[in-house]
Amino acid sequence: MNTGPNPLVRVPGEGAGEMSYVYAVGRQGPALDGLATRLPGVDGRPLRPVDGGGLCALVSPVPADTFGEQGLTAQMEDLDRLEAVARAHHAVVDAAFAETSVLPMRLATVYLDDARVADMLVRQRSEFQELLGRLEGHVELGVKVYADPRTAAVPAQPAAPPAGAGAGRAYLRRRQAQQRDSQDVYRAASDVAARAARLAETVAASRAVHRPQQGQLASRPGVNVANEACLVPREHLERLRRELSILADDVPGVSIEVTGPWAPYSFATAVVAEGAGADGGGPR
Template sequence: MSDASLTYAYAVARDRTPALAAEAGTLTGVAGAPVRLLTPDRTTTPVAVVSHVPAEDFHEAALHRHLEDLGWLEALARAHHGVIEALAAHTTVLPLRLATVYLDDDRVRAMLDDNQKLFFDGLERLRGHVELGVKLYVEAEPRPPAATDAPPDPALSPGRAYLRRRRTEQDARHDAHRAAEEAAQRIAVIARAHAVQWARHRVQEGELATGPGQNVVNDAYLVPADHVRAFREETMHATDGLPGLRVDVTGPWAPYSFATLTPPEPGTASAP
């Protein structure tokens, strides 16, 4: 490593297996750098998945500046998650926070040594599990009952007719949100049967929104691999009989929302 580069850490795995090493050797990570595996100084496990990144883009001040650039951040996230998902297909990995950067490989090795039990406990907890995302949407403009499409009552003044239409539209929105509460309760019942952990995320708005309608639920679930199909199928029926709603199930993913994260050491930077 040169003085002009830092060490970017993606994830931690328990062992340096031949399959993991072979897969890592095929991957290109952040900033187009080849992905490598690092082992601790005092033992051979766990292993960190890393690559070199240019210091000029990833030292603390530059990183904070770049994180305000949505295009740069999107490219970083795509490369980061691409590495993790590729390795998660071969073994259990403990994802690290986006933009976890160390001054050099030796700092990563020391981090592995110092947190060995933490990593082993986390990897054991996640073994055989994946993350599924559930998003629930309310239609952006709920359609009021068909009766309101009838010609306006000639006995009403324009002002009163307008107020009636507004009240009907508000009632339709309230009905949609009550239906969303019912759907969320159904999903909670399904999760109790299939998931072992649950994490609530901020609903997606503005540029983060990925579909039509208002996102009212954005949750993640840690699900045993052999329950994924049942969880997905049952959740997709959570809105049955509830008009104006849409549910999306994403994944399976590496368990980002349930990873025990290592705080960055002094002299490193990580994304919020």
């Protein structure tokens, strides 16, 4: 799953007490109503449905002191806390997506109260309905390509001659050979990424190119040279996953990771329109 950090979103003008945290938007009906009765939200707070304009938002109450401007800033700086909020957020979105088509809201989208959530649904009804129609029957697949020259088969190098002028030349030859091997692996990885993109385009309704992951975000050894998401019709899901997963077979030093299916985070994250909230704010 493409779970890269979404920007925290707030609606200014928050007061004391509780605010309404919005997870996802879908069509009004029993699917989301039923889910709200059996699934907790952030910090275990109960979910509730908020309806407006024929749509339904999944909402939970959160404390205004921790989800207001200063509170959100503090939570962004606490990686453990941010991870806990993100996990709860995505758990709700994924459970809702298993029931029906939904639009994930950005992480920590909060409103002053449910009335303002309902107003947002009414004002953005056309946009939300259009997105829901486009995503109906589709899922997201993640595709990452990695290059790791260390795992490529490298021909054994002859032993270095005794110390002297010849030893330096032999060392340079080995280094040049290693560099050529690394360049070959990265070229091969780029070729696999290009073939994956062409294959996805044969069935995917849309593709999204993300920034390659680095450090702890990368899930495999080596360098992540491509990180994409595909919006795929459900009927083509298994075939595409199978064909993508074998593209790097027999390519030394190159691997491909196919994840999902996920809710369509890369294609459906709903945008809070300007004017949301009590003060006419709500910028992302």
